[in-house]
Amino acid sequence: MSLQEQWIAFLTILHKEIKRFTRIWIQTLLPPAITMILYFVIFGKLIGSRIGDMGGFSYIEFVAPGLIMMAVITNAYANVSSSFFSAKFQRSIEELLVSPTPNYIILLGYVMGGVARGVAVGLIVTIMSLFFADLHIHHWFTTLFIVLMTSILFSIAGFINAIYANTFDDVSIIPTFVLTPLTYFGGVFYSINLLPEFWQQVSVLNPILHMVNAFRYGMLGISDLHIGMALVGLTVFVVILFVIALHLLKTGKRLRA
Amino acid sequence: MTPALSLRNLRKVYNEKFEALKGISLDVMPGDFFAMLGPNGAGKSTTIGIISSLVRKTAGTVEVFGKNIDTDFSIAKKYLGVVPQEFNFSMFEKVEDIVLQQAGYYGLPRKQALVQTEKYLKQLSLWDKRHTPARMLSGGMKRRLMIARALVHEPQLLILDEPTAGVDIELRRSMWEFLREINAAGTTIILTTHYLEEAESLCRNVAIIDQGVIVKNTSVKSLLQQLNKETFIFDVAGNLQSLPHLNGHRVAQIDEHSFEVEVDKGQSLNAVFTQLTTQGFEIVSMRNKSNRLEELFVAMVNANKDLAGAAQQEVRS
Numbered sequence A: 001m002s003l004q005e006q007w008i009a010f011l012t013i014l015h016k017e018i019k020r021f022t023r024i025w026i027q028t029l030l031p032p033a034i035t036m037i038l039y040f041v042i043f044g045k046l047i048g049s050r051i052g053d054m055g056g057f058s059y060i061e062f063v064a065p066g067l068i069m070m071a072v073i074t075n076a077y078a079n080v081s082s083s084f085f086s087a088k089f090q091r092s093i094e095e096l097l098v099s100p101t102p103n104y105i106i107l108l109g110y111v112m113g114g115v116a117r118g119v120a121v122g123l124i125v126t127i128m129s130l131f132f133a134d135l136h137i138h139h140w141f142t143t144l145f146i147v148l149m150t151s152i153l154f155s156i157a158g159f160i161n162a163i164y165a166n167t168f169d170d171v172s173i174i175p176t177f178v179l180t181p182l183t184y185f186g187g188v189f190y191s192i193n194l195l196p197e198f199w200q201q202v203s204v205l206n207p208i209l210h211m212v213n214a215f216r217y218g219m220l221g222i223s224d225l226h227i228g229m230a231l232v233g234l235t236v237f238v239v240i241l242f243v244i245a246l247h248l249l250k251t252g253k254r255l256r257a
Numbered sequence B: 001m002t003p004a005l006s007l008r009n010l011r012k013v014y015n016e017k018f019e020a021l022k023g024i025s026l027d028v029m030p031g032d033f034f035a036m037l038g039p040n041g042a043g044k045s046t047t048i049g050i051i052s053s054l055v056r057k058t059a060g061t062v063e064v065f066g067k068n069i070d071t072d073f074s075i076a077k078k079y080l081g082v083v084p085q086e087f088n089f090s091m092f093e094k095v096e097d098i099v100l101q102q103a104g105y106y107g108l109p110r111k112q113a114l115v116q117t118e119k120y121l122k123q124l125s126l127w128d129k130r131h132t133p134a135r136m137l138s139g140g141m142k143r144r145l146m147i148a149r150a151l152v153h154e155p156q157l158l159i160l161d162e163p164t165a166g167v168d169i170e171l172r173r174s175m176w177e178f179l180r181e182i183n184a185a186g187t188t189i190i191l192t193t194h195y196l197e198e199a200e201s202l203c204r205n206v207a208i209i210d211q212g213v214i215v216k217n218t219s220v221k222s223l224l225q226q227l228n229k230e231t232f233i234f235d236v237a238g239n240l241q242s243l244p245h246l247n248g249h250r251v252a253q254i255d256e257h258s259f260e261v262e263v264d265k266g267q268s269l270n271a272v273f274t275q276l277t278t279q280g281f282e283i284v285s286m287r288n289k290s291n292r293l294e295e296l297f298v299a300m301v302n303a304n305k306d307l308a309g310a311a312q313q314e315v316r317s
Helices: A003-023 A030-051 A059-089 A093-097 A103-129 A140-164 A168-184 A197-204 A207-220 A227-251 B044-051 B073-078 B095-105 B110-123 B139-151 B169-184 B196-202 B220-225 B270-278 B292-316
Strands: B005-014 B018-028 B033-037 B059-064 B080-083 B157-161 B188-192 B205-210 B213-219 B229-236 B251-255 B258-264 B283-288
Touching: A003 A059, A003 A103, A003 B095, A030 A059, A030 A103, A059 A093, A059 A103, A059 A140, A059 A168, A059 A207, A093 B095, A103 A140, A103 A227, A140 A168, A140 A207, A140 A227, A168 A207, A207 A227, B005 B044, B018 B044, B018 B059, B018 B205, B018 B213, B033 B044, B033 B169, B033 B196, B044 B059, B044 B080, B044 B157, B044 B188, B059 B073, B073 B080, B080 B139, B095 B110, B095 B139, B110 B139, B139 B157, B139 B169, B169 B188, B169 B196, B188 B196, B196 B220, B205 B220, B213 B220
Parallel strands: B033 B188, B033 B205, B080 B157, B157 B188
Antiparallel strands: B005 B018, B005 B059, B205 B213, B229 B258, B229 B283, B251 B258
16 A cells, blocks of 8 residues: 555544544533533532632642543543444444555554544633633643643553453443543642652552643643653653554454454 | 466464364456355355455465465455455444445545445445435345445455345345446456355356365356256146156156156156156146256265265274
């Protein structure tokens, strides 16, 4: 396949993925917007006003970057895991597997579809947050880098989940039992400086804490941790998961008999 | 001439236990209309799965127009269009989108993809349904959609795995006509089928697969020449009171108005008619029982089973 043909195949997958999540916008784009409004109203306005400042910002300004990040993570992951598993379940993935489309293009197409939804939901949530908080971007590069790399990372993770999944339950296990707890303990609603020393050290092992913290740094300019670690760590994780996903596609694990 | 499809010592062992293909070799020449026949579980779908890279082979090589599917997979796959046995498209997508996407996966530019999608949807009478979600189509339409999808990149080799299974007679005949047309236009076609009439009517060459081995690989014509008997059905006026006694012929009743007579190939039917007239049977119509290939197929598969049984017996003893 020539590079031009590969580009067409990539755009076809990406277009299909974007069309899918926009077609079912009531399931994909609307719920995060409503959930985030509830978060902003309850944690920001009602409870936040009693909590006071955190890290030099009002509580609602402090939680806004974390909530945006939470939406990006869950939506990037959910998009790829549900779309790819659904294609596997309906066997429409065979359309791609019989075609000359190289494995890396298949992976990139699905991952960029996840990134598109993650970023789209991130934007929606950001716009919602502007009704409740006065947000500015402190460091553009860090903000954009973290959003893009985080959505890439969780899109690949969703892809790997979908490859291994045998049932729709298998697709929801990781978000429910792994992603949600890690996100809630990932400093979305609090600064880890509020935790006892022991739990601060335990929290540092949570990769989502680094992403949320780095994104908050990008927006507010405050940080509990070293930002460089988040940037390098994210890049390394993306490379590792990409190689694993590509290997799974190449060997045809759970895809070819 | 480079074969359109060349299989060499193709083996497939599932879960290190079940050997679905036991080293089959096969050549299909360009322009051929080739049938793969075999009972359920014979290895036909596994063979197609390996060719289309949906099944990982244990050993052997596959070449499509001289291109190895392992080393030249990109070119080999472009030559190939596959219509699977089961529906394998997204039920939520529209007919046109399904075909357009497949064109995109083969790298066809958008303009060309639109033209070819329209061409094949029209040829398969699906153009009016182009905006309909696939789940709303009838069974026959879904099958035609899979054919349009397989043809949109204009492959030189089209493989169809039981394309007319569950399709009504009228639609089956129109699909046969369509397949004949694209074969006449130069596309090599391989099909697996349970309808032996289909293979007899459409195909020039045939491979009979049973228990993972090719029992027979020859032309349909020469296969039919192996038949040394033909069966004719006679319909009588009124009710059949008793069966006629015909010297040297097997006779069996079909219903209260008809019976069948087995005749050696090439033998004159005059003697049969003379005896029927003498015995007072008034024949109102006569036809050839159209199960010729079926008889051969059953005979060959049974012979293969006997052979496999004998081999197992030998191993045990």
